[in-house]
Amino acid sequence: MPGLTSIQVMFLREHNRIAFILGKLNPLWNDEDIYSETRKIVIGQLQHITYAYWLPYIVGPDRVLQYGLIPLKHGYANVYDDEIDPTIANEFAVAPFRFAHTLLQDTVPFLTDKAALTFRSEDMFNKPTLAFSKEGRGVSYVGLGLSQAPLSKADEKVVTAVRDNLFKDMDGRSLDLISLNIQRSRDHGVPGYNAWRKFCGLPYAFHFGTGPGGLVDHYPENAKKLQVVYRHPDDIDLFPGGLSETPMPGGVVGPLFSCIIAQQFSNLKRGDRFYYENGFKDTGFFPAQLDSIKTTSLPRLMCTHFHLNQLQVDPFRLPSAE
Known part of the structure; x- marks a missing residue:
């Protein structure tokens, strides 16, 4: 690019x-x-x-x-601190730090x-x-x-250039960057959205509503989109679940991705x-x-x-x- x-x-x-x-x-x-x-x-x-x-x-x-x-x-x-491991965490690499894929525009x-x-x-x-x-x-x-x-917003919407036309070959076949991200997390055995919410000390989602006990860091329309795809919040993949959260004040990503990214850069700063x-x-x-x-x-x-x-x-x- x-x-x-x-x-x-x-x-x-x-x-x-x-x-x-x-x-x-x-x-x-x-x-x-x-x-x-x-x-x-x-x-x-x-x-x-x-x-x-x-x-x-x-x-x-x-x-x-x-x-x-x-x-x-x-x-x-x-x-x-020699007790801190600065290694790039699996969950960081396969999901949160790919948030920028949704920032891309259809034009250069x-x-x-x-x-x-x-x-x-x-x-x-x-x-x-x-x-x-x-x-x-x-x-x-x-x-x-x-x-x-x-830039485009860091949200659940992705431009067609990387969703439908990524690396298109001579026969018109192409890849879908977002589906690759989701599948990569599964291939790496990364737990789903709710497991990482718990890891970061964020409220666990028991239902698809946006009130207490639900997807409290999602807009209602985004929570409904997840409900169409998944049977239970425990089934939500890390990448779409975190990407569709409401951004942190003054930030680009939501609370979950913000937590994982900040923790990784803290480890890099203190463990290297x-x-x-x-x-x-x-x-x-x-x-x-x-x-x-x-x-x-x-x-x-x-x-x-x-x-x-x-x-x-x-x-x-x-x-x-x-």
Whole structure:
């Protein structure tokens, strides 16, 4: 997809920029030294953008405070706990962290200096032509378009590009991304929606109503849709059950997905000794390095590597929302 490609190219260019500077500053370093240090810095930048700017929009500001996910403005956090397992949890991988599939639009925005264009998403699968068009500036135009185009809501509705026309072959046969997600959870033996509600300390649903004892975090129309498909709330699969919840205040996902995502990123922050805010001598950053990394922001990287003259302060929000 051009959107994924544009972000990946942006970080690739940032990697090369840093590697060039490190090579000039350290003429005795070999290629492996330069690569390893550059990789470490870029990972720190990505972690900072994720925890400082992206997560609050996804799980909601209250949840990031509850789990202590916001980085310090300066210095080391030193939160490493060797008893915490940072491994990606099965349930996280197969359901909650696939919520973004419902954020996709049916079109890819392409914002050039002269025109605002769109291309059908289903025509862009596995076709890098758009990203590398315009003498290599295609990734910049896709990136700028993404920053100024609205996403779909994180709900039970999914665009036809990934529901009916995913990776369509020459005979017109295609895949359904959402059914793949549901089936993947079953193949992995992941318990259903109610089991994870209990895990997160959320009310258990005994019926399909939205009052006490029911699907209290669903709009009535979404609860009715689940009732049509499932015989009992215990039968609801994790992905559709969590995806159709009402979003957390200030967040994109509902209470269940917010809980599982926040718990996973908490484990990653506290259970990984390579987390960028840890001040370990052999694996961490010097104080000045760390504070420099904490100045990293997505608009800064986009302006630098997409060669943009202007961009809203927060690319995660539409310009009209600022």
